[in-house]
Amino acid sequence: MAKKKNITFNDIAKYTNFSKTTISRYFNNPDSLTLENQKIISDALIALDYKENKVARILANGKTEFIGIIVPNIYLNYYSEMLSQILLTYEEFGYKFLVFAGNENEEIERRYIQELLAYKIEGMIILSHTIPSHELASYQVPIVTIEREDRYVCSVNTDNYMGATQAASLLARHDCDVLLHINSHVPENWPDYERIKGFQDFCLEHDIQNEIIYTELGTSFERCSQNLTSVFERIEENYGGQKKGIFVSGDTYANLFLNLIVRKYGFLPDDYRIIGFDNSPISREAIIPISTIGQQIDQLAHEAVSLLVELMNERKKRKPAPFAQPIHKVVTPVLIRRETTEKEPAMGA
Amino acid sequence: MAKKKNITFNDIAKYTNFSKTTISRYFNNPDSLTLENQKIISDALIALDYKENKVARILANGKTEFIGIIVPNIYLNYYSEMLSQILLTYEEFGYKFLVFAGNENEEIERRYIQELLAYKIEGMIILSHTIPSHELASYQVPIVTIEREDRYVCSVNTDNYMGATQAASLLARHDCDVLLHINSHVPENWPDYERIKGFQDFCLEHDIQNEIIYTELGTSFERCSQNLTSVFERIEENYGGQKKGIFVSGDTYANLFLNLIVRKYGFLPDDYRIIGFDNSPISREAIIPISTIGQQIDQLAHEAVSLLVELMNERKKRKPAPFAQPIHKVVTPVLIRRETTEKEPAMGA
C-alpha cells in the first residue's frame, strides 16, 4: 500500500484528460456534459476510488448545509423525540445537524453557539431555554425555537392554550365538580404558561369551581414525588366527596400522581378524572392508560425545519427583508382519550 | 450597512501590521507572541468583529474534529439517553457531533455514512444495528459501536451476561420456585443474547427450574401488549401456586407485564417477583417501582468516545498498527433493587 493521498478533482482531471472544471461540472451540473463524457468520468471515479470532500466545497461556495441544534437535555422524552423528528427531516431538506446537549448553563451554551457559528452553520434550532431570545436574535443567523420563550425570534409552538382548553373541557363534560390544574410556576412569556391561562379562562367562562395548584416539579424525581404526594393529600382533604377533574401539566407527573391514587385505593376511584399533557410513552404505559393532550412532535419538528429553511433561503438572496417581525407558528394538539377519563378501569381485589 | 464581507486573517493582518502567519499563531500558539502583541491582536479582533472560520481551518490542516453518529431511533429511551451522554463528552474531548437518525433501513444508513465521510469525520459511533460490522470495518474510519453486533469493529457493551446472572441470582435468593425469562428471539452474535445465556447458565449451575419464554416484543406497542398478555396467561396457568421469579429483557416490557399483574390482582401477589433490565425511567415510575439491572449509560458513552479518541489519535500518527484486533470494552451493570423484588407493596382495597 503506497501512501496514497486523497484523490482530488486534479487527479481525476489528469486521468481523464479533462479539466478540473469539467469534473466539478460532472457533480453539479451533469447535463452540461455529453453522456459519453459523463460515462468516462464516472468510470474514472470508481477506478480511482474517489471520495468527495464537502469541506472544500463549503470553503469554495459558502454553503455548509449545516443546522446547529441545542437541546436542553434528552432525558425528557419530549426533547429526544423532538430531536429525532428533526433529524429525520434530513431526508426532505438535506441539511445536516450538528448537535449539542446543553447543560442548562448559559455560559456553556453560549460557547456552543460560538462553536456552531465557527462552523458556519446556516441556521440554528434552539430547544434549550437558558438563553433569552433577544440575545439569540443578536446572532446573525436564522434561528427557530421550539416551545420556549420566543419574543424576538421565530418559533414553532404547540397551541398550549387550546390544549388546556380541550383538557378542561373534557373533564367538565365528565361532570367533574371541581377542576384542578397541577403545574409549576412558569414565567408568563413561556409557551407553557398558556396551559395555565387556557385552563383558567375555560373555568371562568363556564363558571366551574377550580384551583390551580402550584408545586415544584422540574427538579429531581424524589423531590417531585414528595411534592405530588403533598398535593395529593391536600386534594384528598379539601375536595373529599367531590368529583375531581385533574389536569396535570405533563404526562410524567400525571403518571406519578395516578400512581399515588392507585397505590392508595388499588384502582382509580370514580371521583377522580385525570388528564396529562404531551402524549409521551408513559401516558399509555401507565397502570391505567392516561388521557392526555398530544403534542404533535413530528409536525412541530417539521414546521421548525421547514420555517428555518425558508429563512435560510431568504438570507441567501437579498440583503434587505430587514426588520421582519419574528414568525411564530403554532401546531394544534390532539385530545387523546384513555381510561383515566373515559371508563371505569376494571380491577380485581 | 455596506456589504461587509467576512473579516479574515488578512484583514486583521493589515489592520495590525502583522502578517497572516502571526495572526494564525495568535490562535494556535499564543505563547510565541509577546504579550503586547497579543493584546494588539485581541483588540483588533473585537474592533473588526472577527468571526473564526473553522471550515477553512479544516481544509488547511485536515482535522475536522467531527464525530459522526448514527442512532437507530430515539423513541427508545435507551438510545436518546446514550446520545445525550455522548454529546456531553464534547466538554472533555472537544469533538463535535454530526448526528443521523437511522430509519432501520440499510440503504439509507449507508447513504448517511457516505455523507458523514464526505464531511471528513474523524471517527464514527454506531448505535444502529442494520449494517453488519464487517461492512463497517471496511470504511476507512475509526469506528466504535455500542451494544450491537461487533465482531469486526471496536465496541463498548454492557456486560449482559453478568447482568442476567445478577438478575437470576436475586430472584433465586428470594426463594423463587421457578425462574422465567421473557425475551424475544435475538441473534446469537448480539450483545443482548448474553442475557439469555447468563440466565440459562445460572439456572443450570444452581439447578433451578426455569423457562425461557420467547415472544415478539420489538414491534408495535399493541402487538407487544398482546403478546405479553398471552405470556401472562400462560404463566398463570402453568405455574399456579409456585413462586415465580420473572426476569424481563427490558424495563418497558417489565412495566407492561407488571401492569398486567396489578390490573388483575390490584397489587403484586407474593408469588411474583419481577426484575427488568436497563434502569430506564419507567422502572422507577411504574405503579410499583421495578427492580432492574442498570446499564451505566454514562460510562458506556464515555468509554465509547474515549476509545474512539484513542483510535483517532493512533491514526494520526503512524500508518501501520495494521491489523489490530478490534477492541471490545465492557461495562459492568449495577443491580438496582426496588419493590418488585424487595418488599410487599402496601396497597389498599
Add this chain to the structure above:
DNA sequence: TTGTACGCGTTATCAC
C-alpha cells in the same frame, strides 16, 4: 519572535 509563499480541494468567472 515574525514573515513569505504555497497548499488544502472545491467552486466561480470568464473566456474559448
Add this chain to the structure above:
DNA sequence: GTGATAACGCGTACAA
C-alpha cells in the same frame, strides 16, 4: 461543451 485561473480562509514549512 470545455478550460484556465482566481478565489475561499487558514495552516505550515522554511527563511529571516
